Amino acid sequence: MSAPTQTLDPVQRAQRLRLQRTLWACVPLSVLAGCVIVIYLPLGLVPLVRAVEYLAIILLSWSLFFGMILTGLNRRLPDPSMTVLQIFTGIFSQLYIMFFLTDPLARVPFLLLGTVNMMFAVFALGLWRMLALNVLGVGSYAGMILLKAHWYPVGLADWRVEVAAVVAFVVAVSMNAYIGSVITSLRDRLRSRNRELEQAMHRLEDLATRDPLTQLPNRRSVMEQMDLEQARLQTPEVGNRLCLCMVDVDHFKAINDNHGHHAGDAVLCWLARLLDEKVEDQHFIGRFGGEEFLLLLPGYSLHAARELIDQLRRVVAEAQPPTLPAGQRITLSAGVAECRPEDDIEHILQRADEALYVAKHRGRNRVVAAD
Numbered sequence: 001m002s003a004p005t006q007t008l009d010p011v012q013r014a015q016r017l018r019l020q021r022t023l024w025a026c027v028p029l030s031v032l033a034g035c036v037i038v039i040y041l042p043l044g045l046v047p048l049v050r051a052v053e054y055l056a057i058i059l060l061s062w063s064l065f066f067g068m069i070l071t072g073l074n075r076r077l078p079d080p081s082m083t084v085l086q087i088f089t090g091i092f093s094q095l096y097i098m099f100f101l102t103d104p105l106a107r108v109p110f111l112l113l114g115t116v117n118m119m120f121a122v123f124a125l126g127l128w129r130m131l132a133l134n135v136l137g138v139g140s141y142a143g144m145i146l147l148k149a150h151w152y153p154v155g156l157a158d159w160r161v162e163v164a165a166v167v168a169f170v171v172a173v174s175m176n177a178y179i180g181s182v183i184t185s186l187r188d189r190l191r192s193r194n195r196e197l198e199q200a201m202h203r204l205e206d207l208a209t210r211d212p213l214t215q216l217p218n219r220r221s222v223m224e225q226m227d228l229e230q231a232r233l234q235t236p237e238v239g240n241r242l243c244l245c246m247v248d249v250d251h252f253k254a255i256n257d258n259h260g261h262h263a264g265d266a267v268l269c270w271l272a273r274l275l276d277e278k279v280e281d282q283h284f285i286g287r288f289g290g291e292e293f294l295l296l297l298p299g300y301s302l303h304a305a306r307e308l309i310d311q312l313r314r315v316v317a318e319a320q321p322p323t324l325p326a327g328q329r330i331t332l333s334a335g336v337a338e339c340r341p342e343d344d345i346e347h348i349l350q351r352a353d354e355a356l357y358v359a360k361h362r363g364r365n366r367v368v369a370a371d
């Protein structure tokens with residue numbers, strides 16, 4: 001049952017939850033409707049026409065609620081769960097039938113399940129609003145008894161018993177409101193804990209996948225991305241190509257030695273930003289380690305990849321790293337290899353690394369493509 005929930009988007013999940021709650025809210029109503037039809041009618045505790053009207057009210061109103069949720073119309077309301085509306089409908093339908101009951105004892109199931117009905121407010125209201133709703137519910141009940149005494153005095157108990165029932169009802173719904181408010185505050189705390197946990201998870205994920213110095217994806221993410229890209233290569237999409245480029249700063253040790261490690265760090269950060277800005281969104285760049293960066297170029301032939309990296313190389317060679325003395329530039333060497341579907345990742349990396357070695361060996365500041 002839980003698997004499909006995970007595939008639903010948040011809106012669908014919320015709608016599903018509303019549908020479930022509405023179904024649950026229907027349980028007490030169904031029990032009461034069953035009481036009226038199966039027990040009260042044969043015993044003559046309610047006139048037939050009133051019982052039919054009661055059923056019609058329940059059927060119509062709840063079909064409307066289900067219809068609203070199923071069609072998504074509820075989402076246009078300020079409270080898409082329609083909790084208060086549903087509670088009012090429950091109160092109204094129950095007061096209606098209670099008015100016509102001809103035995104005071106017959107009201108007991110309605111009072112009992114009426115308190116359950118009001119408990120649903122816990123999903124939408126805080127303590128004070130819940131109390132207000134409950135006061136309204138009990139007030140309506142007391143009003144119904146007064147009206148009944150005036151217009152339809154059949155089925156009323158001694159007035160003191162009726163008062164005792166109202167008092168008990170007040171106490172019951174107040175306790176409900178209190179318990180409900182405790183549940184609401186627990187739910188709120190749980191929600192905010194969940195949010196905090198989610199943020200902490202994101203932070204941890206970031207720490208695990210991002211290089212703390214350059215903020216580029218770290219070696220681990222690079223390898224994961226390579227797995228993904230390589231798996232994509234196995235799919236039978238026509239023209240699906242992938243090139244991998246290993247880029248290394250030339251004579252980086254000299255920068256550290258001459259200007260200090262901090263200056264070296266600053267150069268790496270500057271270079272990472274520059275490369276990241278220059279590559280396109282569908283490209284992937286990460287720090288592979290030390291002064292080495294790795295680029296994945298999906299859809300690129302070896303020739304096109306070589307051209308692109310050479311362009312980057314020229315851009316870097318012409319740019320002035322802000323933390324180095326004026327006129328001092330850095331150069332890059334790079335090895336490019338094209339991935340073939342049958343290649344394993346270690347093999348592709350090795351070919352790009354060998355091409356990089358050749359670039360260094362031939363004098364640096366150049367791009368070499370692996371055969």
Ligand SMILES: Nc1nc2c(ncn2[C@@H]2O[C@H](COP(=O)(O)OP(=O)(O)OP(=O)(O)O)[C@@H](O)[C@H]2O)c(=O)[nH]1
Binds near residue numbers: 260289291364
């Ligand atoms: N500042 C700084 N230096 C680093 C970092 N990671 C690695 N290095 C340094 O990068 C230097 C790499 O030196 P080498 O492997 O000899 O390479 P190179 O000097 O760039 O020479 P070639 O690659 O042969 O052109 C080492 O001195 C490392 O200490 C880092 O995060 N920050």
